[in-house]
Amino acid sequence: MNEKPLSRRDVIVKAGLLLGGAGALGALPGCGNDKVVAAPAEPAATPGPQVADFPYQQHMPLLYQLSVAGVQEPAYHAYYAGGCCHGAYSALVGHLAQTAGAPFDLLPLDFGKFGGGGIAGYGSICGAVLGGVLVINMVVQDATARAAMMTELMRWYETAPVPAYVPAAVDVAEIGKTTLDFSAANMAALQVAPGSHLCHASVSKWCAAKGVSAKGADKLARCARLTADVAGKVAELINAYLKTGTYAAAAPDAATAACGVCHPATSTTKPVASGMACGSCHADKLVNHPAVVP
């Protein structure tokens, strides 16, 4: 585990193994010293799975499962080192590297730093969700299950009361800086279902509900815990898939399903291409719609 990319030294060492161990070099054709006794041939060592050998489920140990608790706490702390996408991505990839080995251990752990605040602060997809999506994509072979798991992650996020995770140790970056009470006893009072998988809606709604700035320590404390929640959810999704080899996403909520009756993607006048919940952005369409003409 924790195998590094092949270094020059590794190549020499591995070559020695391939050739039957350093002691066997003398037994090679062209080495004329018959007194050198060849060591018993070792099994040929081969480089492990490479990054291009995608997706990576095929390289994972039989019956492998992630530790949900093993990704949550690192995700929470990594948030403070590089944002929500980095938190989820580095915790999941780091855990996979440590417990499932190559090729996860050949990936850069800092790859997710771009995704914070809905990609470069743009308010697009929640970075923790995006980090999770990238890891699901790395693992899952079956394209149907992969899409269902990503849909389930984004749909779960819309309705989950978050933040929920209570860190084992509060990060030093937030101690003494928050104004809200993030203790386990008060966590339920801080929870708001985001309604949307977009950072913009998720953060703005929570901050407005709690009366805090989207640039302050309370927002950071909320998103650090939410990052742990998302990382844990991704671990659960992957575990469920690895157990059965399949995954079926939940259906959209009833209101969203009702929208689809008049707005199917196949309509040529009112087409809607979406798997998202409609109500978050189109709340005005949930009542008196279509407008009743007297």
Add this chain to the structure above:
Amino acid sequence: MNEKPLSRRDVIVKAGLLLGGAGALGALPGCGNDKVVAAPAEPAATPGPQVADFPYQQHMPLLYQLSVAGVQEPAYHAYYAGGCCHGAYSALVGHLAQTAGAPFDLLPLDFGKFGGGGIAGYGSICGAVLGGVLVINMVVQDATARAAMMTELMRWYETAPVPAYVPAAVDVAEIGKTTLDFSAANMAALQVAPGSHLCHASVSKWCAAKGVSAKGADKLARCARLTADVAGKVAELINAYLKTGTYAAAAPDAATAACGVCHPATSTTKPVASGMACGSCHADKLVNHPAVVP
């Protein structure tokens, strides 16, 4: 170029080079045959840059520039093989692998297939944009420039009249299936600025404007060309950055900037965390807002 991950055979061959060529094996300590003449020592071969050696700007040739035309046509065709994210991602990474070498040539070209239709068809961020974001992230060392380039890509997408690309050869998948005229002469008549970087809004708006289904051949033809547009834009952004080492994103549009006066992220009552254009989702807030109380 086109260097593959180290295979078992490669390790043996490279080890031979490291040891001074196959003919030099007999000159190793432990090989007692003094009659074997050591070949002149070759320079030690080292494995090239690995995937973990991130970001990859540091490994790219001096004065390197992508070919914009060299990514557009492959992106257009790859759309039909795996969707918009795959189109942009595989065209850009494939081009980088062929022209800049390792570690781009160690990456799986199919990694972007998850992102089609706004990630698994969910209508989130346009998959072509997401594919481009992932490639920008691979290349750019400077975090400020990286964020500015991603912001610029998403902001450009909101206002660009698309589709614009005219393929050199129309893909066999669409011949005889479209109902709209996608010829170069008619392209301007098909163009609509998406208004949002989200697939859901982008696709739904275009299909409604053109009176076509979001599940039909016209939608596919539009998004295939849009994928080429995005891939080309990403190549331009990376080229501009590689020339100067910096990048500064354009400011938000005037209406969006005006929203920020009353809705700064730092507000504790009406905070908005976003870099997006507001008008696409919140068109109702562009007039009579805040409502004038008589």
